[in-house]
Amino acid sequence: MHGAFYEKSHIVSRQVNDIDEVDIYPVTNRSLYNGKSDEEVIAALAGGGAKIVQLREKTLPDRDLFELALLYRRETIRHNMIFIVNDRPDICLLTGADGVHLGSTDLPLKQVRKLLGPDTIIGASSHDVEEAIEKQSEGATYVNMGPLFETPTKPGAITIGLDPVREARMQLSIPFTVMGGIAESNIDDVLKAGAKHIGVITAIFKSTDISKATSKFSKIIRDGRCQ
Numbered sequence: 298m299h300g301a302f303y304e305k306s307h308i309v310s311r312q313v314n315d316i317d318e319v320d321i322y323p324v325t326n327r328s329l330y331n332g333k334s335d336e337e338v339i340a341a342l343a344g345g346g347a348k349i350v351q352l353r354e355k356t357l358p359d360r361d362l363f364e365l366a367l368l369y370r371r372e373t374i375r376h377n378m379i380f381i382v383n384d385r386p387d388i389c390l391l392t393g394a395d396g397v398h399l400g401s402t403d404l405p406l407k408q409v410r411k412l413l414g415p416d417t418i419i420g421a422s423s424h425d426v427e428e429a430i431e432k433q434s435e436g437a438t439y440v441n442m443g444p445l446f447e448t449p450t451k452p453g454a455i456t457i458g459l460d461p462v463r464e465a466r467m468q469l470s471i472p473f474t475v476m477g478g479i480a481e482s483n484i485d486d487v488l489k490a491g492a493k494h495i496g497v498i499t500a501i502f503k504s505t506d507i508s509k510a511t512s513k514f515s516k517i518i519r520d521g522r523c524q
Contacts, residue, residue: 315348315379316418316439316472320518321511322496324351324383324476326450329502335365336372338507343376345511351398351496353383366392381420386412396420396438401428410436420474424457426464433471440469441496444477445487450498451477459490466491484514488521 323342330338342350352369354362366382370392373380381396382389386409389397396418399406406421413419420439421432429440442461444454456477465473476496479487487495495518504510 316494319349319379319472319474319494320522321345321347321501321515322349322351322474322476322494323347323501323511324353324496324498326498326502327354329499331505333507335368338502339369339372339376339378341507342501342511343378345508346515347378347511349379349381351381351383353398353498355384363388363391366394370394379418381418389413389417398422398441406432406435406437424455424461426461426468429461429465429469429473433469437471439472439474439494440465441474441476443475443496445475446478446483448478448499459486462487462490462492481514481517484517485521488518493518493522 327335339350350369350373352366354365357365362385366388370380379395381398382392382394383398384400384403386397386404388394390413397409397413398420399409400422406419410419418438419436420441421437423429423432423440423442429442432440442457442465444451444456445458445462446456448454462475472494474494474496475487475492479495479497480500484495495514497514500514501507501510
């Protein structure tokens with residue numbers, strides 16, 4: 298794979314409204330893979346019905362992350378999944394990923410939009426509705442609200458609860474995802490608050506059967522949308 302990258306023109310282009318089709322939104326944590334290869338994990342996610350995956354591996358050196366992103370790009374094309382890179386517009390551009398997700402301390406969204414163009418999916422983290430509206434005005438494709446609850450992936454983070462989700466449902470015109478400590482025990486409350494696109498890490502990747510866990514969560518989300 299060294300030296301290779303995917304050109305956007307060689308990939309079926311993703312449209313903004315593809316995010317509307319997403320129910321479960323897996324975000325990687327390879328420390329939870331328990332010996333499974335990345336190829337096996339992506340195949341399991343796809344087998345469980347996931348339409349998207351975000352590569353979020355903050356501790357990898359740049360070259361290792363680039364090579365891993367190439368693998369994820371190849372495998373997500375194979376499984377017809379949307380591929381998002383966390384934090385790194387450069388890796389997104391070089392690997393032909395469908396989009397990038399920006400945190401609050403990452404590069405400015407407006408400049409990233411200029412770099413990646415109008416058709417690239419750009420997600421943005423937010424912790425309240427005011428921040429979400431700001432990211433929407435700057436050109437975000439979708440915003441993520443969270444963390445909703447305590448989560449081992451962000452120890453000590455201030456949680457926002459469900460009230461911002463209820464507000465976002467009324468005030469945002471772009472899709473929003475939610476994340477942070479979402480599990481079977483609280484997902485019904487999250488759906489009742491108005492969330493339709495649910496980000497997960499631990500609840501999926503800590504499972505001994507990733508495909509089964511993905512399928513179960515996906516069905517819960519779809520059923521919740523119909524209520």
